[in-house]
Amino acid sequence: MVKRKMTGWLLMLTLLLTTILPHGAMAATGDLKSIAIDGEGTTLEMTVGGSKEIKVWGTFEGSTGTQDLTNTANWSSSDNSVVTVVKGTLTAIKVGTATIRADYNSATSSITVIIKESHKELKLEYSSEGKYSLDAEESDLAVKALVTSVLDGAGTSKDTDVTKDATWSSSDTSVLTVEKGQLTLVGEGTATVTAKYAGLTETFKVTVILPYSKLELQYTPNGTTETAEDLELVVGDELQVNAQSTHTDDKDSKTDVTEKATWSTSDSSVVTVEKGKIKAVGLGKATVTATHLGVTAKTDVYVRTPYEVIIVNPSADQSMFIAEQIDAEARMRSGANRDDNVTSVAEWTSSNLLVATVSDGKIVARAAGSATIKVSHMGISKSIKVTVYPTVTALKAEKTKLELFKGDSSSLPKITATKLDEEELDVSDIVKWTSADESIAKIENGKVVAVAKGTVTLTAKLPSLAGTGLSVRDSEISVTLEVTEKVLTLLSDEEKLSVVIGEETKLPAITAVWEDGEEGDVSATVEWTLSGSNSVIKTSATGKTIKGLTKGSATLKGTFSNKTISIPVTIEQKITKIVVNPTSIELNLKKSKSIKVTGFYSNGKTVNLSSKMGWESSNPEVATISSTSVKAVALGTTTLTGSYQGHKASINVSVVAKLSKVTVDEKSLVLPPGSAKTVVLTAEYDTGSKATVTGSAVWTSSKPSVAKVTGGKIEAVAKGSTTIKAVYGGKTVTIRVSVK
CATH class of the missing domain: 2.60.40 (Immunoglobulin-like)
Known part of the structure; x- marks a missing residue:
């Protein structure tokens, strides 16, 4: 029971101490090690009449925390007339410096305080x-x-x-x-x-x-002061303009502020201005402005030039090689008759002095690159571009021979020059080309244009220089151009070829027709190609042939000049014989008939060759042949001929008119016995023609005992009636005969 009471008192005491003791007091477990004021080692500044609280902290043996000793430490000031301290509260009294000190047991800490006004x-x-x-x-x-x-x-x-x-x-x-x-x-x-x-x-x-109410610009021409408005000057002129200011409080009082005013120009390439002096430097319009103490005055200045243009010779862009010189000339023109040489007085400039320099018109190439040479005089300028190339010693053409068709054009050959390091420099854009005969070929826009058939020499040369140039400029490169007619078409003596396996067949003969109408055999110069692997082109002492290898088909292409011809080729076995059906043909006008041709191989097998015979008509005006069909065109006869693998065949064709009808001049007869009568039989055709065919018809009598007929002659035999019939070309006509 006693132990429980003691434990309770200890707990209450602990709670009480925790409440009343300063922060960190319970952490102290040993002797005091040190104390430190907030900001120790620094200087604290305050102003007169101000106050500030600072704290001091203690560190004890065996503890990791600090204990607030502000209320228990002894505080002091080195000069209470400057600053006082009570339990860490500082009060600034007057301007000055003092040291604030805190003591606890044997430990001390201090801070310097400066009091400012x-x-x-x-x-x-x-x-x-x-x-x-x-x-x-x-x-x-x-x-x-x-x-x-x-x-x-x-x-x-x-x-x-x-x-x-x-x-x-x-x-x-x-x-x-x-x-x-x-x-x-x-x-x-x-x-x-x-x-x-x-x-x-x-x-x-x-x-x-503002001290002034306005500013006015004035100038004095011919001794009379005038307001400077819309001034007109010529390039090179100078004009003094004065700035007069009017006082705000006295409008009759004016002051010359020319020297004090700020002057400016809207375009310094037209006029410049300094302290009122205007100088005309270029063609155009500019506004001159004077400003002084808040007031401004302006005037427009129009600058003209006594010349219209400046002409530079050479006027075109120039190509130069290092160390070459051009003696350029500048001339000013005004009107038709005024022409002044201003080379020595004009201003010459180079945009790139590393590449080219210029002085009084003398242009000197210094290094590879490009520069713009500009000449200016009296507000007018002109520029030319100068391109500088490395030093070269010789020229060479990529091609020395060209071929063109008439009417065609082509780029000119590439021209190179040899540099000092033996490398090549492309000078194609620099050289100038000429044609020895412009009726054959001419140079236009950097290309050669073929005008007419013939041979001509084209010459390339570096342009001459208006000054000192390299010796290579005297070199010439010649190129030979052959101009030929274009081929209009190629003709073959064979429309198609049949090649026997294992045998050789001559290539077809080719005729070229040129655009000017001329023709020529070009068989020897045609370039031949053959598709597939069923056959091959062979070359022998007698010429080129096609040899058949395996059954199939191929396309033979021949190229000459600008044209190509294609010929179909069939490769097959050898034919031993052919049979044509029919062997002769009779046709009416506009009628057609098919022809069948059968080929026999050595093994007995057959093949239809109807479309492969290459039929031709000896008289196409009578009958024409297209592949396997013959068509009658006009009355007459013709012979069709064709061949295949050397087997020839022919068919006779007759074209006859078609019989429309037959007529007889007597439709009925009455004859006494023993008498006779000859009738006339007429054939009428689809062409409108007529023919007597009495002797060609077949005549019969229904009762020969009454009357008989031979070749249109009717003979009465005995009394009675009979019918006489005539047949011709499938047409029939009858005559009634009575014998009385």
Whole structure:
């Protein structure tokens, strides 16, 4: 029971100590090691009249934390007239420096405290009540900033100039700017000037007025002063213009401000201006402006030139080699008759002096590259481009022979030059080409154009130089051009070829027809190709042939000049004989009939050759043949001939008119016995023609005992009736005969 009471008292004591002891007191388990004031080793700054609390902390043996000793430590100040301290609370008394010290047991800690004056007020001192003319003197534009500071608790104070340390600003920089208290007036208007220092701010309003109401530009031609408006000058002229200002408070009072005004030009390539002196330097229009203390005056200046153009010779862009020189010339022209040489007085410039230099028209190539040479005089200029190439010693053409068809064109051969390091330089764009005969070929737009059939020499040469050039410029390169007619078409003596396996067949003969109508056998120069692997082209002493290898088909192509001809080729076994059906044909006009041709191989097998015979008609005006069908065109006869693998065949064709009908001149007869009568039988054809065919018809009598007939002659035998019939070409006609 006693132990329980003791335990309870211990718990209550612990809670009580935790509540009343300072922070960290319970952490102390051993002797004090050290104490430290907040900010120990630094300097603390305060202002007069201010107060601040600082703490001191203790560190004990065996503890990782610190204990707040602020209320139990002994505090002291080295100068209580400057700053006092009570339980860590500092009070600033007056300006000065003191050391604040805290002691606890045998431990000590201190900090230095500096007491500064307290700023009470910021004041600005300025002149003219803040109203200034734009031409005010600099000394009148100085503003002073004073800060009033409290030195001690008794209220002792002083003013300090902080103009250089304050922060200055203007509410409108188009009116004025301010820096370290110095105002710079910019233009008419009102602005607020603000100064800031140590948390204090002060402002004042500034009004800027213009000293002048206007500015006028004047010049004096022929001793008379005139307003400078729309001035006209010639390139090279100079004109003095003066700036006169009118005072704001006295309109009758004027001041010459030419030297003080700010002058500018809208285009310095036309006119320049300095302190009112205008100089015309180039053709065009520019505006000259004078500005002084807020007022501005302008005048337009029109600059003309006594010349119209400047001409440079050479006028085209130039290609040069290193160390070459060109003696260029510049001439000015005005009108038809005025022509002045200005080479020596004009201004010559080079855009790249490393590549080319120029002086008084002499252009010297210095290094490979390009530069623009410009010559200017009296506002007019002209430029030429100069391209500089490395030094070369010889020229060479990529091709020395060309072939073209008439009417065609082609790029000219590539021309190269040999450099000093033996490497090649492409000079194709530099050389100039000429044709020895422009009726055959001419040079146009960097190409050669073939005009007519023939042979002509084309010559390439570097252009001559208006100055000192390399010897290679005297070299010439010649190229021979052969101009031929274009081939209109190629004709073959064989439309198709049949080649027997294992045998050789001659290539067809080819005739070329040119566009000018000329023809020629070109068989020997045709380039032949053969598709597939069923056959092959062979060359022998007697010429080229096709040898059949395996059954199949191929295409034989022959190329000559600009044309190609294709001939189908069939490769097959050898035919031993052919049979044609029919062997003769009779046709009416416009009628057709098919022809069948059967071929027999050596093994007994057959093949239809109807479309392979290559039939031809000896008289196409009578009958034509197309593949396997013959068509009658006109009355007459013709012979069809064809062959295959050397087997020839022929068919006789007769074209006859078609019989429309037959008529007889007597339809009925009455004859006495023993008498006779000959009738006439007429055939009428689809052509409209007629023919007597009495003797060609077949005549019969239904009762020969009454009357008989022979070749149209009817003989009466005995009384009675009979019918006489005549048949011709499948047509029949009858005659009734009575014998009385």
